[in-house]
Amino acid sequence: MRTERGREREKTRRHPKTQSIDRAQRRRPTLSLKNTAATAKTKTKTSSNPALLASFYDQFIAAVGHRLSPLRLAQLAGAAATARAASEGGTPAAADAAAAFLEAVAAELSSSVRHRSTADEGLDGPVLLLRSLATQHRIRGAGGPEGVRPAVRELRRELERQTAASQAASGFGGGGGDAAPPAPPPAVSAAVHATAAALAAADGDAGAFYRASLARLAFVAPGDGLLSAAEGEQLALDVGAAALLADDVYSFGELLLHPLIAEALGGGDEEQEGGGGGKGKVARGGKHPWLGALLRALADGDLPAFEAARAAHSKEIAAARPAVAEAAREEDGPLRAKARVCALFALAASLPPEGRRSVPLSRVAEAAGLKGGEGEAEFLVMKAVAKGLVRATIDGVEGSVHVSCSSFGFF
Numbered sequence: 001m002r003t004e005r006g007r008e009r010e011k012t013r014r015h016p017k018t019q020s021i022d023r024a025q026r027r028r029p030t031l032s033l034k035n036t037a038a039t040a041k042t043k044t045k046t047s048s049n050p051a052l053l054a055s056f057y058d059q060f061i062a063a064v065g066h067r068l069s070p071l072r073l074a075q076l077a078g079a080a081a082t083a084r085a086a087s088e089g090g091t092p093a094a095a096d097a098a099a100a101f102l103e104a105v106a107a108e109l110s111s112s113v114r115h116r117s118t119a120d121e122g123l124d125g126p127v128l129l130l131r132s133l134a135t136q137h138r139i140r141g142a143g144g145p146e147g148v149r150p151a152v153r154e155l156r157r158e159l160e161r162q163t164a165a166s167q168a169a170s171g172f173g174g175g176g177g178d179a180a181p182p183a184p185p186p187a188v189s190a191a192v193h194a195t196a197a198a199l200a201a202a203d204g205d206a207g208a209f210y211r212a213s214l215a216r217l218a219f220v221a222p223g224d225g226l227l228s229a230a231e232g233e234q235l236a237l238d239v240g241a242a243a244l245l246a247d248d249v250y251s252f253g254e255l256l257l258h259p260l261i262a263e264a265l266g267g268g269d270e271e272q273e274g275g276g277g278g279k280g281k282v283a284r285g286g287k288h289p290w291l292g293a294l295l296r297a298l299a300d301g302d303l304p305a306f307e308a309a310r311a312a313h314s315k316e317i318a319a320a321r322p323a324v325a326e327a328a329r330e331e332d333g334p335l336r337a338k339a340r341v342c343a344l345f346a347l348a349a350s351l352p353p354e355g356r357r358s359v360p361l362s363r364v365a366e367a368a369g370l371k372g373g374e375g376e377a378e379f380l381v382m383k384a385v386a387k388g389l390v391r392a393t394i395d396g397v398e399g400s401v402h403v404s405c406s407s408f409g410f411f
Contacts, residue, residue, distance in 0.1 A: 070126035078133040092142040099137035106130035108190025125188040132191040145202040186219040207246035211240040236264030240291040252299040263293030340368040348403035
């Protein structure tokens with residue numbers, strides 16, 4: 001006695017239409033890992049060809065741009081401008097041409113009746129994005145950074161205006177209203193801060209670059225598409241090196257907690273012998289373990305860890321950032337001076353509050369690795385007070401110092 005399944009199988013074999021469908025399904029290509037890898041490789045080649053990307057915008061995107069959202073059109077125009085400048089050799093003339101192209105797109109977008117009626121996204125943000133990207137190209141153009149300083153200031157003011165208007169209309173700032181203008185998208189805010197960072201980099205101002213980049217990172221998250229893996233890694237290297245070299249940066253916690261930075265710097269501490277005979281922890285893993293080790297040592301105020309990282313990664317530091325290697329090499333160099341101030345912070349924070357944060361100068365000298373004893377410790381405290389990093393009083397009779405607060409808060 002045949003089962004129901006057997007009868008169905010026999011019916012399928014005998015039915016000619018079913019056989020033809022089955023043969024068609026067998027001929028249909030299936031998705032395999034090999035096919036997927038080949039497709040991904042093809043896409044990578046296409047996206048890595050600057051001239052092809054620029055041509056794609058001219059021949060296709062420009063024709064259908066009115067059907068795209070203003071923000072998406074601005075992002076595509078920015079990618080096309082960067083690709084066009086790269087295909088022309090990245091010269092100052094090419095950068096100026098890319099900026100002129102973006103400025104033209106911004107003017108067209110501003111005058112577009114269709115885009116002005118886009119209520120769900122707004123127009124101010126995409127236009128601000130195009131202006132920011134154009135200014136970045138102008139910095140690399142023939143005029144250099146001097147000609148764009150007013151433009152960068154205006155971009156930041158416009159971003160603040162849009163943000164404040166959105167917050168006030170939504171009731172966040174104490175106002176109210178039913179039709180609140182949209183807040184600038186993260187891509188727009190990140191672009192404005194990236195422009196400020198580009199200007200600071202052109203000026204060689206490590207502190208300004210660090211602060212602008214940190215503000216940019218506040219609007220960037222892993223997987224949001226605003227930064228590629230290579231761009232994120234490069235940004236982590238640049239902003240981390242700027243934090244080390246800037247003479248007015250002594251707080252590193254916010255930087256180290258950002259997911260993109262943490263991934264690039266790595267973790268996993270390992271004990272290592274320091275240059276001064278002590279032992280410290282050296283971070284392992286990540287693309288730039290030397291940078292993570294130095295930043296964490298400064299954040300913790302751990303001078304032995306700083307010396308251990310400097311000794312363990314000296315070749316990597318010299319190859320990646322010669323300026324950092326030079327700053328860390330000298331005994332009285334700026335990076336070691338920063339490490340000593342961070343050690344003073346850590347020592348003051350570790351003191352019990354009932355002791356009014358008073359500590360002997362000899363202990364300060366020991367924590368900061370000062371061979372000159374109390375005299376050098378007193379000078380270290382005086383420099384920190386003069387820079388506004390700490391608020392402290394020195395008791396020359398008792399040979400102690402009372403630290404009440406640092407630039408990051410009261411103890």
